Amino acid sequence: xxxxxxxxxxxxxxxxxxxxxxxxxxxxxxxxxxxxxxxxxxxxxxxxxxxxxxxxxxxxxxxxxxxxxxxxxxxxxxxxxxxxxxxxxxxxxxxxxxxxxxxxxxxxxxxxx
Amino acid sequence: xxxxxxxxxxxxxxxxxxxxxxxxxxxxxxxxxxxxxxxxxxxxxxxxxxxxxxxxxxxxxxxxxxxxxxxxxxxxxxxxxxxxxxxxxxxxxxxxxxxxxxxxxxxxxxxxxx
Numbered sequence: 001x002x003x004x005x006x007x008x009x010x011x012x013x014x015x016x017x018x019x020x021x022x023x024x025x026x027x028x029x030x031x032x033x034x035x036x037x038x039x040x041x042x043x044x045x046x047x048x049x050x051x052x053x054x055x056x057x058x059x060x061x062x063x064x065x066x067x068x069x070x071x072x073x074x075x076x077x078x079x080x081x082x083x084x085x086x087x088x089x090x091x092x093x094x095x096x097x098x099x100x101x102x103x104x105x106x107x108x109x110x111x112x113x
Numbered sequence: 114x115x116x117x118x119x120x121x122x123x124x125x126x127x128x129x130x131x132x133x134x135x136x137x138x139x140x141x142x143x144x145x146x147x148x149x150x151x152x153x154x155x156x157x158x159x160x161x162x163x164x165x166x167x168x169x170x171x172x173x174x175x176x177x178x179x180x181x182x183x184x185x186x187x188x189x190x191x192x193x194x195x196x197x198x199x200x201x202x203x204x205x206x207x208x209x210x211x212x213x214x215x216x217x218x219x220x221x222x223x224x225x226x227x
Contacts, residue, residue: 004155036218043117043203043218044156090155100146100169101216103155 002027002093006104014112019078021107023065023091026072032094033074034101035065039087047089050074061085086111115139117206117219125225126194134189134222138206144168145187146216147179150201162187163210191224199226 007022025031032051036044048059055067065076074091088108092101118137126132138145144163148156158171162181176192185206191198201223205216 041220043220044205045218046215049215092155100158100161100171101148101156102158103148105153105155 002031002095002102004091004093004102004104006089006091006107008107009105010108010110012110012112013081015083016080019063019076019081019085019109021076021089021091021109023074023076023104024072025074025091025093027093027095029095033065033067034092034094035059035063035074035076036090036092036103037087038090038106044090047076081109081111083111083113085109117204117217119202119204119219119222121222122220123223123225125227128194128196128226130194132191132194132224134191134202134204134224136187136189136204136206136219138185138187138204139217142206142208142217143185144207144210145181145185146205146207147187147189148203148205149173150203150221151197152200156203159189161210168210194226196226199224 003026005024034049035047047063048057050057050067058064063078088106090106091104094101120135146161147159150156160179161169165181179189181187201221203221205218207216
C-alpha cells in the first residue's frame, strides 16, 4: 500500500528565508514521488518528480527535493522564499503501474513580507 | 496550446440529483484521470482511462462512473448526490499511461451539493 504523510499543515516563512516542506512516504515498491503546487481556485501544477534517476531533483521556480530512501523522505526546499510562493503544496507517490497518485493532505505555505 | 479543460467550472446541485462533469485533455493525450478533492484534503483518485478503457478505479461507490470518448475527452457521472460529494473534481491528462509521461491537471469543477 502506498501513502504519503506531510508534516505540518501550515508553514510560515519570512520572505527570503529557507522553505522546507516535509514529506514522508510509504511504499512496498520503489516509488515515484512528486510535488505539486495549487494556487487558490486553480488545479495542480507539477513542481518536480523523482523517477529513480538522480536523488536530488530540481524543479520549477527554484524548488528542489531530495529522495532519501533510508529515511523514506522526499522533502521540498527552496533557498529563498518569494511572496509568489504562497500556495498549497502536495506531495504524491505513485506505484510503477502509474495508474494513480496517492496525495498527502497538503501543506499551506504563507510567506511573510 | 490549450491545457486540460474542464466544464463547468462551478455548479450547484440538490441531494439526490445526477451530475455530469466534462474534461477535454491536452491535444494528443490519450490518458485521463479523475480525482476528488474535498476541502482541506489532498486529491483522491477516482478513475483512470486510457485508450477509452478503464485502467484503474479508486475506492468510490458505484454511484460514480466515467467514460472516455473516441476523441479522448471524458465524462464523470455521479448519481444520487450526497452532501459529502461536495468537492473540487480534478481531471488530469497524460500522453500515455504511466507516471513518467507526467500528468497535467485542469483547474477543476467545484461541485456544491445542497
